[in-house]
Amino acid sequence: MYSARDRVENQQWIDALSAAAAELELGSEARSNAVDLFVSHVPDAERSKPAVAAAALYAGALVAGQERSQRAVAEAMGVTRLSVQSKWKDLLSDAGFRPPTW
Secondary structure, three states, rough: OOOOOHHHOOOHHHHHHHHHHHHOOHHHHHEEEEEEHHHHHOOOHHHHHHHHHHHHHHHHHOOOOOOOOOHOOOOHOOOOOHHHHHHHHHHHHHOOOOOOOO
8 A cells, every 4th residue: 555645756647647547538447546556566766657657557447447458558658568568467466456368
């Protein structure tokens, strides 16, 4: 879990997640899932944050049943598809979900 301070310190990333979710026409559940996943797994390195945020958005949408392609999420977040692909399963596993095997 995370604290309110974690949310405040990462507000710019929460705003970016919200903007990308709106662009992808994701609902509030997917947005909330993405924020929770991101803030719970914020990396220390600034350069890693965009990839983790994108992976959190992809995973959050999956959990909410609002799947979008990795490419669409990556484009909305300004990262490569490989960034999303390499991180989303670990985020889900760490959050207690079983990632799909397809």
